[in-house]
Amino acid sequence: MKNIILGICVIALIILGIFVYLRFINNDTFKEDDLNSDLEKGDLMVIKVSNNGNNIIYELNDSKASTDLYNQLPLTLEVEDFSINEKVFYPKSKLDISDGVLANGGSGVLAYYEPWGDVVMFYDDFNSNDSLYELGKVTYGEDNIKNLSGKIVIERLEN
Numbered sequence: 001m002k003n004i005i006l007g008i009c010v011i012a013l014i015i016l017g018i019f020v021y022l023r024f025i026n027n028d029t030f031k032e033d034d035l036n037s038d039l040e041k042g043d044l045m046v047i048k049v050s051n052n053g054n055n056i057i058y059e060l061n062d063s064k065a066s067t068d069l070y071n072q073l074p075l076t077l078e079v080e081d082f083s084i085n086e087k088v089f090y091p092k093s094k095l096d097i098s099d100g101v102l103a104n105g106g107s108g109v110l111a112y113y114e115p116w117g118d119v120v121m122f123y124d125d126f127n128s129n130d131s132l133y134e135l136g137k138v139t140y141g142e143d144n145i146k147n148l149s150g151k152i153v154i155e156r157l158e159n
Contacts, residue, residue: 044059045062045066045156046059046060046139046156046157047060047069047070047136047156047157048153048154049121049148049153049154050152050153050155051079051148051149051151051152051153052147052149054141054144054147054148055140055141055144056138056140056144056145056148057140058110058135058136058137058138059136059137059139060110060135060136061101061134061135061136063097063101063133063134063135064095064096064097064098064099064100065095065097065100065135066095066135068091068093068095069091069095069112069119069135070156072091072093073154073155073156074154074156075089075091075092075153075155076151076152076154077089077090077154078150078152079121079148079149079151079152081149082120084124085107085122085123085124085125085126086120086121086124086126087120087146088113088119088120088121089119089152089154090117090118090119091117091119094117095114095117095133095135097114100112100134102128102129102130102132102133102134103128103133103134104128104134105125105126106125107122107125107138107142107145108122108123108137108142109122109126109136109137109138110122110135110136110137110138111133111134111135112133112135113129113132114131114132114133115131119135120132121145122145123142123143123146
């Protein structure tokens with residue numbers, strides 16, 4: 001009997017997880033309140049980058065630079081190849097790096113290269129740099145980053 005109840009609970013959790021996942025990934029509409037630029041401390045900032053069926057979801061950190069980027073959304077911009085491990089785009093205005101954390105790590109990091117004012121989406125390992133600040137990390141679609149080309153849409157996702 002315990003095994004049956006446990007099995008039902010596991011199946012229910014899997015179904016719930018699939019529902020939440022699909023709703024999160026396919027969320028293309030936003031409420032006016034979600035576009036409020038006055039973020040409260042602790043609010044989760046999640047963004048979607050999309051292009052030609054390629055979707056990438058990033059969870060942003062709570063730095064001023066991440067908040068600056070988030071407050072500029074939605075954006076439709078050109079994405080460019082740079083080097084052999086990254087795609088870049090240029091937000092409308094510079095980001096505040098005063099409390100920024102230097103980026104390190106590898107694939108899936110979203111970063112801001114301050115000297116050029118570009119946002120970098122890494123799809124492979126990279127070397128850290130004194131001018132490269134982490135904005136967040138990918139939570140879905142990491143393999144899609146390298147497929148981005150042309151115009152991309154960057155938008156907020158509901159929390």
